[in-house]
Amino acid sequence: MRSRAQDLSPVAIRERILDAAEACLVESGYSSRLHAVISERAGLSRPTVYKYVGDQSEIFEALFQREITRFFTRLTPVLRDSDRLDTGLADCVVFAVGYARRHVLLQKGLRDDPAVVLPWFTVLARPFVERGTDYLAPLFERLMTAEQSAAIDSRAVCEWAFRLVASLITTGGVVDTSDDAALREFVAGLLSIGVAAPVAQMA
Structure with missing residues (x-):
């Protein structure tokens, strides 16, 4: 069972989001709308994804x-x-x-x-x-x-x-x-x- 966001450190949350982003990009490509699929894969809300990595260009940079x-x-x-x-x-x-x-x-x-x-x-x-x-x-x-x-x-x-x-x-x-x-x-x-x-x- 995955830990909830409130049980994780900011570093762990960011790493989970980036791991999910990398997997989503490999599957769907760079041109897809990422936040919805990242939040689903990471088990985190979309606002949490935005909070810790920002918009799509910031995800690529991270x-x-x-x-x-x-x-x-x-x-x-x-x-x-x-x-x-x-x-x-x-x-x-x-x-x-x-x-x-x-x-x-x-x-x-x-x-x-x-x-x-x-x-x-x-x-x-x-x-x-x-x-x-x-x-x-x-x-x-x-x-x-x-x-x-x-x-x-x-x-x-x-x-x-x-x-x-x-x-x-x-x-x-x-x-x-x-x-x-x-x-x-x-x-x-x-x-x-x-x-x-x-x-x-x-x-």
């Missing part, structure tokens, strides 16, 4: 924020297992693209409701880029040599990684993003261009 937090939690050990900036960056990109590829709700949105999902990777992306940069910059800094730290801004590395991952997630191309080895080779090739250009100029 789900995106929650998923970003989950993603960072899973990405952290991947970067901690790396020992160099180039391999860490490749590990980050491969992990992020694979994570997105397996994410049922994201893939459904990209396929069925791109007009709702794509802005979070483009015109609405800045807050998430900034949040990701704040979180990831120290992890990338740990992988840098003294020379790299003097020459490279770790926050720029984070933003570059986001832009690359967002492009690979949302845009088709010649790279087979379902093949981790091919994706890693692609990222390594991009990194080698940045290294090779100054060497070629010096020769």
